[in-house]
Amino acid sequence: xESALSPVRAAQHRARSNYRTRQIVNxxxxxxxxxxxLIAVIPLVWILGYVVQRGVGALSLDFFTQLPTPVGVPGxxxxxxxVGSAIxxxxxxxxxxxxxxxxxxxxYARPNTLxxxxxxxxxxxxxxxxxxxxxxxxxxxxxxTQGHFSxxxxxxxxxxxMTPIVLRTTEExxxxxxxxxxxxxxxxxxxxxxxxxxxxxxxxxxxxxxxIMLGIARVAGEAAPMLFTAFGNPFFSTALDQPIATLPHQIxxxxxxxxxxWQDKAWATALVLIALVMGLEIIARGVASWQERKLRGR
Amino acid sequence: MMSHExxxxxxxxxxMRSVQKDAxxxxxxxxxxMNFYYGSFRALxxxxxxxxxxxxxxxxxxxxxxxxxxLRTLDRMNDLVPHARVEGExxxxxxxxxxxxxxxxxxRRRVGMVFQRPNPFPKSIxxxxxYGPRLLGIRDKKVLDEIVEKSLRGSALWDEVKDKxxxxxxxxxxxxxxxxxxxxxxxxxxxxxxxxxxxxxLDPVATIKIxxxxxxxxxxxxxxxxxxxxxxxxxxxxYTAMMMMRPDRAxxxxxxxxxxxxxxxPQDKRTExxxxxxxx
Numbered sequence: 001x002e003s004a005l006s007p008v009r010a011a012q013h014r015a016r017s018n019y020r021t022r023q024i025v026n027x028x029x030x031x032x033x034x035x036x037x038l039i040a041v042i043p044l045v046w047i048l049g050y051v052v053q054r055g056v057g058a059l060s061l062d063f064f065t066q067l068p069t070p071v072g073v074p075g076x077x078x079x080x081x082x083v084g085s086a087i088x089x090x091x092x093x094x095x096x097x098x099x100x101x102x103x104x105x106x107x108y109a110r111p112n113t114l115x116x117x118x119x120x121x122x123x124x125x126x127x128x129x130x131x132x133x134x135x136x137x138x139x140x141x142x143x144x145t146q147g148h149f150s151x152x153x154x155x156x157x158x159x160x161x162m163t164p165i166v167l168r169t170t171e172e173x174x175x176x177x178x179x180x181x182x183x184x185x186x187x188x189x190x191x192x193x194x195x196x197x198x199x200x201x202x203x204x205x206x207x208x209x210x211x212i213m214l215g216i217a218r219v220a221g222e223a224a225p226m227l228f229t230a231f232g233n234p235f236f237s238t239a240l241d242q243p244i245a246t247l248p249h250q251i252x253x254x255x256x257x258x259x260x261x262w263q264d265k266a267w268a269t270a271l272v273l274i275a276l277v278m279g280l281e282i283i284a285r286g287v288a289s290w291q292e293r294k295l296r297g298r
Numbered sequence: 299m300m301s302h303e304x305x306x307x308x309x310x311x312x313x314m315r316s317v318q319k320d321a322x323x324x325x326x327x328x329x330x331x332m333n334f335y336y337g338s339f340r341a342l343x344x345x346x347x348x349x350x351x352x353x354x355x356x357x358x359x360x361x362x363x364x365x366x367x368x369l370r371t372l373d374r375m376n377d378l379v380p381h382a383r384v385e386g387e388x389x390x391x392x393x394x395x396x397x398x399x400x401x402x403x404x405x406r407r408r409v410g411m412v413f414q415r416p417n418p419f420p421k422s423i424x425x426x427x428x429y430g431p432r433l434l435g436i437r438d439k440k441v442l443d444e445i446v447e448k449s450l451r452g453s454a455l456w457d458e459v460k461d462k463x464x465x466x467x468x469x470x471x472x473x474x475x476x477x478x479x480x481x482x483x484x485x486x487x488x489x490x491x492x493x494x495x496x497x498x499x500l501d502p503v504a505t506i507k508i509x510x511x512x513x514x515x516x517x518x519x520x521x522x523x524x525x526x527x528x529x530x531x532x533x534x535x536x537y538t539a540m541m542m543m544r545p546d547r548a549x550x551x552x553x554x555x556x557x558x559x560x561x562x563x564p565q566d567k568r569t570e571x572x573x574x575x576x577x578x
Contacts, residue, residue, distance in 0.1 A: 036511040073401075118369040153363055178417070180415055183411075183413060183417070183419055184479070185429070186375070186406065187406055187410065187411040188407070188410070188429060188433065188485065188486055189403045189404065189430065189433060190403075190429075190433050192405055192431060198429070199419050203419075294466065295466055295468065296420065
């Protein structure tokens with residue numbers, strides 16, 4: 001009778017008796033995964049906590065509304081750097097977003113053409129190039145030819161850094177849109193560009209916004225290219241063709257100074273930068289998920 | 299408020315049909331010596347077929363015999379497939395849709411398509427329906443409102459959605475979504491309607507609704523449907539084309555006739571085996 005048992009059935013019987021062992025192994029593995037996740041989060045929480053602890057003391061309303069004071073003069077703020085960062089990142093977005101979105105559509109629609117392959121390859125290379133190189137490049141193209149540092153050259157450098165990120169995320173998000181949606185639109189007699197604009201982009205929107213946010217978060221914290229381009233400015237300026245203060249550059253200036261008072265301000269500025277980027281991220285995510293819910297009908 | 303307009307869109311051939319009762323209606327689409335290739339692989343071989351005007355033609359056959367490929371050549375959806383190539387002619391009202399000077403976009407506006415899985419756009423019901431008319435440049439809100447009502451009535455969906463036109467099309471059930479896709483297609487008033495297994499993702503109740511709808515649409519449109527379901531072909535179609543895969547894996551058309559003939563008195567042994575369920 002026993003001999004009638006097939007090897008598979010026999011294995012099933014054995015497995016049934018190993019139930020407890022399996023259960024324990026399962027729990028241990030799950031615990032290990034949880035531990036790894038915890039380890040991955042620790043640096044983030046640590047950095048955040050540390051920046052808050054060091055920076056929160058120097059924060060005040062004045063810090064957001066005043067201009068920097070010379071060494072030794074108490075008070076003062078980073079209004080110029082907040083506005084400057086907004087301007088430079090804004091320029092970067094204005095250049096980068098239209099270019100990367102349209103290029104992403106091209107790569108999506110014609111992935112195997114020479115140009116499509118070229119774009120994908122060069123964005124991969126570009127995203128690996130250190131940001132300081134972009135700074136030097138923008139310096140050569142803009143600053144040297146114009147003879148002075150400017151907000152515009154800073155925005156240009158950041159746009160080059162941002163483009164590969166936004167382009168590749170957008171392309172990946174477009175690939176996730178079901179092909180049947182594209183077919184549905186084309187079958188109604190929509191031209192390619194109409195389909196892209198009216199169906200693909202809305203369907204991929206939340207992912208595209210995530211890509212843009214990733215790009216902004218990345219470039220908003222870039223200090224190295226700013227040294228060669230926006231240069232920094234102790235005064236309030238909104239002129240695009242003049243040097244301009246930015247948050248990461250301000251952190252750099254404060255942090256390398258030998259003055260205690262400035263070092264505290266470096267921490268506070270870092271805190272402001274992190275908070276602004278996170279705030280922007282939360283708002284964008286909120287808008288994206290609200291829109292998504294509306295489209296999906298809850 | 300809409301019946302008048304619907305009468306106007308009736309093609310002239312309808313009246314002709316009642317005169318010559320037994321003769322086959324004039325073909326709306328004609329496939330002549332058509333070969334279809336994916337790269338060097340021949341997927342369809344020597345297809346000759348006619349689709350009579352204002353009739354429902356079913357394309358049946360075992361899996362992989364090229365039914366969907368054939369259907370997609372009829373509105374040039376295969377243009378999207380890299381290395382796809384068509385030889386021969388496909389005539390729509392006597393004009394070759396693969397002629398070099400033929401505009402793909404206008405072909406697709408005259409030949410609409412309903413897909414296997416419902417694919418409403420992630421937009422409101424209203425915006426789904428007016429998507430095509432908007433592409434045609436219709437901007438007048440009143441006209442668009444009328445198109446929405448007419449199309450949704452035409453796809454037997456109006457009563458179920460008239461109070462929630464501005465809710466997402468994706469919130470509807472599968473059968474409703476498919477009828478929304480039909481409404482979206484008839485909103486551009488095509489002449490030919492292609493349906494690629496339109497009920498395969500639907501439950502029996504929704505399937506019956508779509509089939510009823512097809513019988514209604516038949517008055518205004520030439521309908522071509524691909525189906526795996528032989529009962530469905532027998533129930534709804536006037537004509538049936540039977541396809542098979544040849545040993546070299548190319549799809550071929552082995553029999554075309556009135557549906558009643560195909561199911562009761564098939565000429566080809568393979569058709570008989572297939573429709574009686576002996577294989578496939």
